[in-house]
Amino acid sequence: MxxxxxxxxxxxxxxxxxxxxxxxxxxxxxxxxxxxxxxxxxxxxxxxxxxxxxxxxxxxxxxxxxxxxxxxxxxxxxxxxxxxxxxxxxxxxxxxxxxxxxxxxxxxxxxxxxxxTPVASMRVDVLDRLGVPVPTTWDDVMELAKAGHVAVPAIPIDSLMNLYMFWLNEGETPCATPDRFGSDDVGERALTALRELVAACDPVCLTRNPIQTYEAMTRSDSIAYCPFAYGYSNYSRPGYATRRLSYGNLVTRHGERLRSTLxxxxxxxxxxxxxxxxxxxxxxxxxxxxxxxxxxxxxxxxxxxxxxxxxxxxxxxxxxxxxxxxxxxDEAWQRPRYPGYIDFQNDAGHVVHAWLRGEADVRATLDALNRVHRQYASEVCA
The missing domain is CATH 3.40.190.10 (Periplasmic binding protein-like II)
Structure with a gap:
């Protein structure tokens, strides 16, 4: 045997x-x-x-x-x-x-x-009860979030994945060169957009991964929508969770659909x-x-x-x-794969998480992301 x-x-x-x-x-x-x-x-x-x-x-x-x-x-x-x-x-x-x-x-x-990849998920029954259509634009998402009906996974690793998405939507590929994570103006807009969303959600989101987010969505009727979290088809299947989720593609922002991180x-x-x-x-x-x-x-x-x-x-x-x-x-962005990237991902995730918790300003956050990126990417290019 x-x-x-x-x-x-x-x-x-x-x-x-x-x-x-x-x-x-x-x-x-x-x-x-x-x-x-x-x-x-x-x-x-x-x-x-x-x-x-x-x-x-x-x-x-x-x-x-x-x-x-x-x-x-x-x-x-x-x-x-x-x-x-x-x-x-x-x-x-x-x-x-x-x-x-x-x-x-x-x-x-x-x-x-x-x-x-991160996709949108929703409780259609809760949206119907609220009299709100399924969001199609980022403005729709933020309006629903400010009303208290949105959740998003925001532990360090997911926060970095979400930042990548906003960075791409602002018109620049993150980590494209070994000398810096990305340009400051794009980074400030991406970081600000992510923090605006997380600040509009329950602070417990900072402690949840995608699975925990889906469990929260299916165990109560308080969350109507999640704009992006790594998809789990299990929660859309009958009999798996107490309440069933529906899923869909990401919304548009700046006139283009968001591209999540594969x-x-x-x-x-x-x-x-x-x-x-x-x-x-x-x-x-x-x-x-x-x-x-x-x-x-x-x-x-x-x-x-x-x-x-x-x-x-x-x-x-x-x-x-x-x-x-x-x-x-099909539209998802593929992360870097160089030796040492996993360590970079871990360190950078904590940098983004500190920003979301309000423990660092935007300048310090951008400097830290650039520093951590150079540390690992330069080792590959050396």
């Missing part, structure tokens, strides 16, 4: 479909068992993948860690063993840039088994695995179109294969979640 160990994050979306696909793979390959363990969502964002690659055969990862993994040879290059036709299919059926986000330094280091997850194979061929074959299995739009999505997963997002049955299961948000996924 071959036993593989896998690590993912501790939510239905991240865990249950992996267990389901592992069980099915075992039924088809009785000499193989795959055991999945979980870690927190925060650890998913910033825990050392080097340590995980020493302990696990299979790792569900966030794409910004790919540069670090490639530099240190942590993962097996999947293009060395997987058929070209399979990889071509994955590329052709990518949701946004999910597939290419795991391609780095000439190799494919993971398969996009999961796709996500997330999602990929399955990678540790270079230390003693059963590389089997681990790679399972990663292929769970990423195939038939599995992604079959038992993967049926088990609460949020697939990375485009055919699943367009599948009629998948959308029926999730109250139209996939088609309702696909455009936002």
């Amino acid at each position: 071959i036993t593989l160990q896998g690590i993912t994050w501790n939510h239905t979306r991240g865990f249950v479909p992996n267990v389901a696909t592992a069980q099915r793979y075992h039924e088809l390959n009785p000499d193989v068992q795959i055991q999945w363990q979980t870690r927190s969502l925060q650890a998913f964002a910033d825990y050392s993948i080097a340590d995980l690659a020493e302990k696990f055969d299979l790792l569900v990862i966030d794409h910004p860690s790919i540069g670090e993994a490639a530099k240190h040879g942590l993962f097996a290059p999947l293009d060395a063993t997987l058929p070209r036709a399979f990889l071509d299919d994955q590329a052709a059926n990518s949701v946004g840039s999910s597939h290419t986000s795991y391609h780095y330094d000439g190799h494919q280091w993971a398969l996009a088994c999961d796709a996500a 997330g999602g997850a990929g399955v990678a194979v540790s270079a230390h695995s003693k059963h590389l061929d089997v681990a790679v074959d399972y990663a292929r299995f769970m990423s195939e179109a038939s599995i992604q739009k079959g038992i993967y999505v049926q088990s609460g997963g949020q697939p990375g294969h485009r055919q699943a997002w367009q599948d009629e049955e998948a959308n029926r299961l999730a109250n139209g979640y996939f088609l309702a948000t696909l455009q936002t996924l």
Whole structure:
């Protein structure tokens, strides 16, 4: 019996479909068992993948860690063993840039088994009760927020992701050069817009991640709308939460739809695995179109294969979640992936969070973002 160990994050979306696909793979390959363990969502964002690659055969990862993994040879290059036709299919059926986000330094280091980006969510019943239409512009969002009906995840990591979005909307790509995070005038406008939103929401938002935000939205009737949070199709499915959410694309600001920051997850194979061929074959299995739009999505997963997002049955299961948000996924911005980026992301998130808490002025915040960015980006360029 071959036993593989896998690590993912501790939510239905991240865990249950992996267990389901592992069980099915075992039924088809009785000499193989795959055991999945979980870690927190925060650890998913910033825990050392080097340590995980020493302990696990299979790792569900966030794409910004790919540069670090490639530099240190942590993962097996999947293009060395997987058929070209399979990889071509994955590329052709990518949701946004999910597939290419795991391609780095000439190799494919993971398969996009999961796709996500911040999307809009709402309690349609609460909006109806308030007599308010679904927001379509940023002015609509702010009006609803000032009336006390909006929530947004604003812990450090999500605050940075949200800042990226506003920075892009102000007309500049953040972190585009190694010498600075971005220009001061754009940064001031982006930071101000984010703080205006957070200040209009309950301060508890500063302590919530997307999952906690969705739990709050579904456990009471106090929140009508969330303008952007990494999407979880589970909350749009009947029977998952006490109350069901609806989802949609982002609103427009300055006449253009906001572009959120790509997330999602990929399955990678540790270079230390003693059963590389089997681990790679399972990663292929769970990423195939038939599995992604079959038992993967049926088990609460949020697939990375485009055919699943367009599948009629998948959308029926999730109250139209996939088609309702696909455009936002396709328009999402991909973060940097250089070695050391995860440490930058952690430090920069705390800088933005201090600004949102009112503990730093805009000049100090911009200086800190530039300083932290130069610290990590210059190491790559040195």
